[in-house]
Amino acid sequence: MGAYLSQQEFFEKTFLLMGLGLLITAAIAYYIALDTANMAALFNTFETINDEGETVTEFSASGWWWLAAIGQLGMVLVISGRSSMANMSAGTGTVLFVIFAALNGITIAPVLYAYTAASVAKVFLITSITFGGCALWGMTTKRDLTGMGTFFLYALIGLLVTMIVNAFFGSPTMDYVISFAAILLFAALTAFDMQKLCQMHGERMDHSGLVVYGALTLYLDFINLFLHLLRFFGVKKD
Numbered sequence: 414m415g416a417y418l419s420q421q422e423f424f425e426k427t428f429l430l431m432g433l434g435l436l437i438t439a440a441i442a443y444y445i446a447l448d449t450a451n452m453a454a455l456f457n458t459f460e461t462i463n464d465e466g467e468t469v470t471e472f473s474a475s476g477w478w479w480l481a482a483i484g485q486l487g488m489v490l491v492i493s494g495r496s497s498m499a500n501m502s503a504g505t506g507t508v509l510f511v512i513f514a515a516l517n518g519i520t521i522a523p524v525l526y527a528y529t530a531a532s533v534a535k536v537f538l539i540t541s542i543t544f545g546g547c548a549l550w551g552m553t554t555k556r557d558l559t560g561m562g563t564f565f566l567y568a569l570i571g572l573l574v575t576m577i578v579n580a581f582f583g584s585p586t587m588d589y590v591i592s593f594a595a596i597l598l599f600a601a602l603t604a605f606d607m608q609k610l611c612q613m614h615g616e617r618m619d620h621s622g623l624v625v626y627g628a629l630t631l632y633l634d635f636i637n638l639f640l641h642l643l644r645f646f647g648v649k650k651d
Contacts, residue, residue, distance in 0.1 A: 416503070418620040420611065423627075427610070430507065430628035434514035435635065441518025446526040456523055481519040488513045492629050506625030513629070517636065524640065532648035539646060540639040544603055548631070551604030558605045559612065565605060568598055592644040595637065603634045 418426065445451045457475045492509050525533055551558065572595055579587045610627045614620060 416621050417618050418614075418624075420614055423614050423620050423624065424610075426624045427627040427631065430510065430624060431632045431635070434510055434628060434632045437511060437514040438518040438521070438636070441515055442522045442525050445519065445522035452522070452526055455519070478520060478523075481516040485513055485516045485520065488516070489629070489633075492625060503621040503624060506622055510625055510629055510632075514632070521636075521640070524643070527649055528643060528647040529650055532646065533643070536639060536643045536646050540635065540642050543600060543642070544635050544638055547600045547603035548607045551607030552611060554604070554608070558608045561601075561605060562609075565598070565602055572598060589644065592641040595641040596645075599634050599637045599641070603631070603638070606630045606634060 445455060455475060455477045488509055492506060492513065572591065575587075575591055579591060606627075610623075610630070613623060617623065
């Protein structure tokens with residue numbers, strides 16, 4: 414028999430687990446990104462010329478990066494599938510979520526390395542305010558957002574395809590257009606997911622696995638918002 418939680422208890426546990434995931438991701442990403450030796454050990458390095466004509470070292474995806482990324486994808490499928498159907502215990506789900514958050518710290522380390530620590534902190538604050546506002550609206554609005562699930566699915570697929578295509582063309586302008594669209598999409602998804610979690614909470618008596626599912630869902634919304642906002646407001650290192 415699983416654990417029944419009031420809505421307040423459910424969201425307290427969900428946001429606590431989500432916060433733990435973000436803390437683990439940030440700690441690992443910064444441990445790697447703040448040390449050039451760590452970056453060189455984990456990622457491919459190459460020399461390039463920046464806008465000022467200076468030679469700088471850049472990092473790109475390596476075998477370690479791809480291993481972490483593929484591991485993340487597999488874990489998302491397992492956690493979101495089993496925990497949303499209440500087929501996973503809270504303990505097992507939490508362990509998998511923690512491992513997932515750690516792997517994500519590895520995959521986003523090259524992104525954080527490219528930006529100044531001050532601008533990353535600023536964007537994290539912007540993301541927190543944006544995420545919090547969207548989550549609150551999704552939880553309190555009387556408008557039914559659940560009917561937009563199919564639209565969001567196709568929008569995510571379209572965004573992914575566009576990002577893959579632009580990876581080959583390398584258009585900076587398209588990068589900004591994609592990031593702007595992604596910010597709007599994940600802000601809307603945050604509200605949608607909060608309302609969906611409220612409904613899922615009310616439909617079942619066992620909330621153990623749902624806490625993990627909710628934490629993963631909101632964690633992904635937050636991380637994607639953060640990465641795309643960083644594109645607009647982050648300041649790259651000299």
